[in-house]
Amino acid sequence: MDRFWLSYRETVHSSKQNPSVISESDTLLVENDFDVAIAGGTLGIFIGCALQLRGWRVLVIEQGILKGREQEWNISRPELEAFLALDLLTSHELEQAIATEYNPGRVGFHQGIELWVRDVLNIGVDPVFLLATLKAKFLAHGGILLENMGFQQAIAHPNGIEIEVAHKSNGEKLKITARLLLDAMGHFSAIARQARIENRQRTKPEGVCMVVGSCAQGIPAKAYGDLIYTFAPIQNQCQYFWEAFPAKEGRTTYLFTYVDADLARPSFSQLFADYLHWLPQYQDVELEALKFKRTLFGFFPSYQQTPLQTAWHRILQVGDSSGSQSPLSFGGFGAMVRHLTRLTNGIDAALSGNFLSRNDLRSLQPYQPSLSVTWLFQKTMSVGINQKIEGNAINYLLSTVFASMQKLGDPVLKPFLQDVVQFPALSQTMLSMAIADPVLVTKIVTQVGIPPLLDWMQHYMNLGRYSLLDRLGKSLEPTFENLLPEQRYYWQRWYDQWKYGSGGDYHS
Template structure:
C-alpha cells in the first residue's frame, strides 16, 4: 500500500547557491554499508567523510555471501587482504568451518542447496521425490558485520578519513561549486554527496516522488521476510538452503512461501539463521501482514527443520523453546520494496546513490551487501573518474547507474513468484516452473548455475535454460505465458533483446571504446564513454 505519512514540508535535497570551498571531496551518508564505499574512495587518495546518525557498528548477525564477493572488498580498496581471515579454508560437502572469535569469516560451509517440493519429502540426502540441487560457492560464507565494519573503519581512518557518528543529516543543498551537508551542529561542504542510506533513504524517496508528480509511487513488488537466529540444531547443521520450498502456493492466502537457512557459527556450532520469505505485489486488495507471516513461520518451522533439530520431531516450537531445546537469539523481519524504474537515476548535480539506495540490486534479493560488493569496484572507478574530470553534473552521474537490462529482465521472474489477488493460477505453478529450471541449470553446469544464483543474469546462459525448458516441458509454455501476461512478456522480450545487444557490444566494442575514451581532448566525454562500456559489461552480466 502507499505510505500514509504526509510528505515532508521541506525536501531533503534542495538547489541553491553554495559559495564555500568544499571541505571534502566526498561525503557519504549512511555508515553501516557506506563505510566500505568510503574506505574504497579514501584509498584512491580523496578526502572523504562518513555521516552516520547512530553508532557506526555492524550488528551481531552474519551476512551471507561467497568468498569471492568478500574478496571484492579487497579489490575495491575497502579492506586489506590481511582483513580476510577466519574460516577461509575449503570445506568439504556437509562440512562447516568455523572462524575464531573476532575474525571476519565466521562460517564457511561446503553445501548450499536449492529445491522446489510440494511437501517435505525427507531429510537431505534421502533421495526419492526430494529435489536437491547443490550450488557451488553461493552464499556459503557467513561474515561478521561488526568485524567487517570495524576493520573497514580502521582502514578508512588510518588513511585520513573522517567519521561523524551519532550525527543526523538534516539535508543537502546542491550548488554550482559544491554541495552543503547540514548536520545537527555544523555544516560541511563537499564536491560529491554519496547516498548509502539504503531502501529508506530520504534522498531516494524524494527522487522517486519528484518523478511521480510529488506522490510516493506504489512499489512494483515487495519481498516480505521473517525469520530467527536460534541455537539447538545439533542433529544436522551441515548445509545451507538458498531457496527451498516444501509446499505449493497457499491459494487461500495468495502467497508462495520460500525458505532460506544458513549455519551461524558466530552464535554457536548448533546455531542457524532461518528465513521465510514471499514475493508480493502492492495490490490494495491484498491482505498480508508481517505478523501473520511470522505466525505461519512458527507453524511451519517444525516441518521444515525437524531434520536439523531432534526436538522438532516430538515437540511444538513453544515447548522446545520453553524446555531449552531451542534457544532463540534474535527475531528478524523486513519489507523490501522494489521498483521497475531501477537503477534509480539521480535528479541533481553532485548527488550519487550506491547500494540499495540506487536500486542496483535484483528484485529477487532481500539484502544489499552482495549488491554493494559486486558493484563497489565499478562505482569506485566511476567516482574517481568523475572527481578527476569534474563530471559531477546530473547527466554524467546518471550514467554511473544506468539502464541494466539484466536487472530489468528479472522482473518477469519476480512476477512469476507473485500469486495475484483472486487469481485462479494453479497452486503448483511456481514449484513446477522452478523445479524444471533448476534441473536444466544443474545439467548445464556450474557456469550457468552459479551466476544465476548470485543474481547475475547472463543472456546466453538464460537462453540455454529457456531452450531446455521448452524442449523438456513444452506443455507448460502456454500456461506460463498466460499467467505472466502479454504486457510483462513483451517488456521482458525487450530487456532480453537488450541483454543480447549489451553482450555483443561488450565483447566487440568494450575494449576499443575504453581505449578511445582516453584519447579524447574532452575527458567529460571520455567519462561518458567509459560508463557506457561499464553498462555493457554489467548489464549483460559479463563482469561475473
C-alpha cells in the first residue's frame, strides 16, 4: 500500500503524462456487438443490470472475479429504495442484503459538542450478497460478463467504440464493439486521468482522504455507531477523525484524515501505527483482547472540478471515476446509489434517441453546486503541510458548526450528514455560526485563504439559483412529454441538474 501511495504522489507531481488509452477514428464500424460496455464491475454491475433489465445488450468487464468484499457498506435506508424502483432487488432480497442495522449515531468533537441522530448511515449492506444477487440477475436476463479481463484501450468511432481487453493471466487480447462505453473503473481509472488532461484539468488532486481501519471481535458491544468523532487535537499536520459501526463479525472502526498529495504526508504504516495506538482509548479495550478479522487501507483522491465531464463521444464516466462523490465522503457506494436512478434513466434515454455525442453525455454528469460547495468544508478540515494553526482549531470549528445545525433541527442536520447540501439549510447554519462566534469567520478566512473563499462564494450563489430552478423544474416536468425527443432529453437533463445540484433529490 505504501509503495502504491508513494508512486501515486510521485506520478501526480511529475509532468510526465501516462500513455493514452483513448484515441479517435473517423472510420465507421461495421456493427456493434453491444449497446453498452461497462469497464469496472464492482459498482458498474448496478447500472449494467438496470440497463439489461430494460432490454439493452450490456457487457460488463471486470479485471478480477466480480464479487463483493467482506466489509459492509453503510448507507441510509431511504437511499436503498433505488434498488426497488429499478427492479434490481425485490423487497425480500433487499432485506436479505441488509447485514446490520443500528441506532443511534454519534457525532462528537474533542472538548466540544456531542450529539446523537437516528436513521443516518445506520444500515450495513452486505456487498457479497448484493453483488452476487445482481450478478445472477444480470446473467439470467442475458447480460454478458467478462471476468479476469482488464481494460487496455479503446477507439472512439463515429458510430461506436472499439474496446480492447486482455486476460489477466495469459495476456490474451479480445476486441469488442459497443455503442457506448461506461468507465466505472474508479478513482485511478486511466480513462479518467486522460480525460482530465484532454479537458486541461489538473491531474493532481486538491484533496485526498486517507483511511485505515479494521473489523475486530473483542470490542465491548455498543448499539450505536459513530458517524464522525474526534478525541484529540491536530497531530502530524493531520486532524484524525474516527468512525465505528456494528458489523456481522464484530465492530468496524476507521481512522481517516483529509490531506493533500504532498510527498511529506505520512505513510500508511505510520497511519496504521497511530490507529493501533489510539484504538484502545477510542473503544475502551486492550489490543491484546482483540481478534482482528480483517484490516483496511485506502486513499481516495478528490478534485475541485467535478463531476468529470467526458472528453469524447460515446464515453461516459460513472461512479468514482466521475468524481461525483462528495470530497467529504470516501464511499463511492452511497454516491452511486444516490445517482443510480438518474443515470439509468438518462443513459436509457441517450441510447433510445442515439444521443451519444460528447455534449449529450456531458449533460449526464453536469456541474452540481451542491457538490462544489463542499470543497470549503474539506479545506477547513485539513491542515497544509507547512500551515500553522491552533491544535484544537478544527475541532472547535466543527463543534460550532454542528451546534448550530443541532439548534436548527433534523431538516438541516440530517441531509448534511448524508453529503447533501441545500441552500436554505446552509444559509441558516452560516448565520447561526456568525451569531454564535463572529470571530470564527475571520479564523476560517485565515485558514483557507481569500481566493478559495471567493471561488466558494460563486458555488454558494449558484446553489441558491439552482434551488429556485428546481422549483421551476417541478412545475414544468409534466409538460416534458409534449416535446420532441431531443428537446425532452435535454429538458429532463436540465431538470435533473437543478434537482441534484440543489440537493432537491434528498428525502428523509
